[in-house]
Amino acid sequence: MRLRSLLFVPGDRPERFDKALASGADAVILDLEDSVSAQNKPVARDAVHDFVTRRATDATLVIRINPLTTSACEDDLVALGNINPFAIMLPKAEGAASVRQLAGRLSSAVPILPIATETPAAIFEIGSYRDVASYLFGLTWGAEDLPAAIGAATAREADGRYTAPYELARSLVLFGAHAAAVPAIETVYPDFRDLDGLAAYAARARRDGFSGMMAIHPSQVEPINHAFTPDATEIAWAEKVVAAFATSPDTGVIQIDGRMLDLPHLKLAKRILEAGKLAHEG
Structure with missing residues (x-):
């Protein structure tokens, strides 16, 4: 299965679900975490449950749940227990132990996509994912939560390049994914209006060894697919x-x-x- 582009859509915006599928993305990530407010999470769970029930057999649907340490995660797993998405995205993952914990709480064997760099402790566990490779369908990273966790002003230089700590995090995830023999998925490019910058970013990701990339807007899907398709x-x-x-x-x-x-x-x-x-x- 090709997984060049994985497009996020907020779980409380069901009117966007079909549009996301029509974007050309290889997978759609139905988000229950950061893009959904606390008061809207119950509505989002219902919307995601209904959509996955209807479309799981003909669409590649990933559900991003809330972090394992939160009560919202428990609510997610209860609400979604009887559906079978393509995969579960696990935020704030901290290595193999997090994967085993989630796998043990799922009602069926659903592949897991950890976001491997969102806490300081997570950085030191990236090499452990190869011990749970059979549970994974890929490994990805993020450059937003980690700076907030350590009090950094930004993860990027003025020209958009990552600062040294976050280049390190990116590289560790790239090698961690290949050590586990699973796809390495590049993180998002936040400026969805800058398609030239996105094209350069995605091309760099493929050059470095990533096999796909996450997107936050439908306009990003085509440039990402192009970048990860050999000419x-x-x-x-x-x-x-x-x-x-x-x-x-x-x-x-x-x-x-x-x-x-x-x-x-x-x-x-x-x-x-x-x-x-x-x-x-x-």
Whole structure:
């Protein structure tokens, strides 16, 4: 399954649910946490329950619940216990222990997508996700809650780049996801009007090894999908690399267009072809 774009929609705005599905996003995240006020959470639970009941069989729906340590989480799990979304997004996750705790409280085996960087303690647990990889469908991060938790003024430089602590958090999640052999999902780009900046941000994410990205507005979906879909030039290069190694199975190094390529390049080529295949099938 391709998961290039995952679009958030507030759980208390059911009139937006079908619009989110029509946006072209590979998955829709129905949010019960930050985008929903405390007084609206019961309404949001009902709306999400009804929508997932109707659409879970023909749409990729993820539900972001409230943090495990809150009473709102318990209410979420009770209200949603008899439905089967594609996955549950777990905010404020703190490593394998959080995943095991949530898995034990779910009424069925639903894959989990932890947000792995929202508390200081969470940073030190990122390597543990490989111990619970069978419960996961991916790993992602956020750059908003952690600065607030430690009293930082911002996570970004004036030009939009992350400051050093948050580049570290991003990198740890990227490596943590690959260590667990699950998709690494890039965090959101907050300025939904800046589509050029979004395109550059998403391209950087794919370059670095992320396989998809979260979105906060339907206008962001197409640029994200484009960034995470290999183009014809990439596909042609990958096919050439795979074919060259296939004709010389006993060698670890080949030459293509004046460049020496070894087995890591073959691995990259196969990843590109797999991503292209998933995009074509979608």
